[in-house]
Amino acid sequence: MSAIALAAGTTRDRTVKTTVLLTDPGEFAAVNEVYGAFFNAPYPARACYQVVARPKSVWVEVKAVIALN
Template identity: 45%
Template structure:
């Protein structure tokens, strides 16, 4: 059975989903966007700032589930514009300095609320 994960340190879900679901061994996060926990949308910020905010949200959700960046096994990064890849990657690397997780990065047709990046993860709770 998977239990829902919720923290006030990341934005509330903007739809019918949980911030994450966790089993005894794994955490599956919802995609995190550059939305502050207070609801301030930062879609107009640089892709680096958007990436950092999305990852700050992701880390907050993981922490509540008993995991952290070092426990992340796989991320998926959705970009509104694949030309933002290098800038996103530079900010992303700040969060996974050693032994980064496996990752896919793709250009999406459109992202929620017009943001430039959305990031989801699977992490271990072992």
């Protein structure tokens, strides 16, 4: 996410909203811990959903909307 933001001329600190897709909602606490370390307060708005499956058996996917500078 940081590399994509940088390539677009911005930084992950300009993240406005994220959507987290989890195959196992029991992993939410672990994801929340990483999320809190990755982003700075005030944290971006977030939605989190359980999904049945992700391609290649990935258990988490994060989509982000990042503002340009």
